[in-house]
Amino acid sequence: MLVLLESLSFYRNVRIGAAAGALLALSLYLVRTLELLGPVIDTREYPLFGADVWFLLLAFVLAATSALAVAVVLTVAAAVRGAREGGAEPPE
Template sequence: MEVHTVSETPPDRPPQSGLVRALKVPRNAVIGIGFGIALAVVAYLARVLELLGPFAGTREYPVLGPEGWFLVLAFVLATSTALLVASVLTVVEIVRLARTVDE
């Protein structure tokens, strides 16, 4: 009967940071965050300062008021846009690296 022991040392694997650096993930995240914040600020100011005209509907905005709710929506817009931009830039980098490997 064979007895298998569990090793306390982790298996040898290449470091994951090399992949993150090769795909330029930190740079893509910074660009995505910048773009997301800029878009959210523009959208927030356009709505709160009524740059595109007054809001046509009459609604109630409980607890936070209209500015508070638009600020929450601006945060959601900023984070989702940042994620989208960073993801697209990373996929573009993956395609670029895949093409250079094939050549």
């Protein structure tokens, strides 16, 4: 199993996905909290915590799901690329 993960560059893909997910979530969280697109009209009341804490939790969920999606797409692309290269050899 470890050989399969290494041949698909899975660990590299996970690192790339984690970086992309964290960058996306951080940028969207900063846009929201620093009001880079203008002031936010707050007419809601948030239970237990303020709006910033809820958006921080949403940023974590966004980072995790986008990291997973990027890692899966890169791994599937590596698998397809490997299958095409492996299928080009004539049978012995």
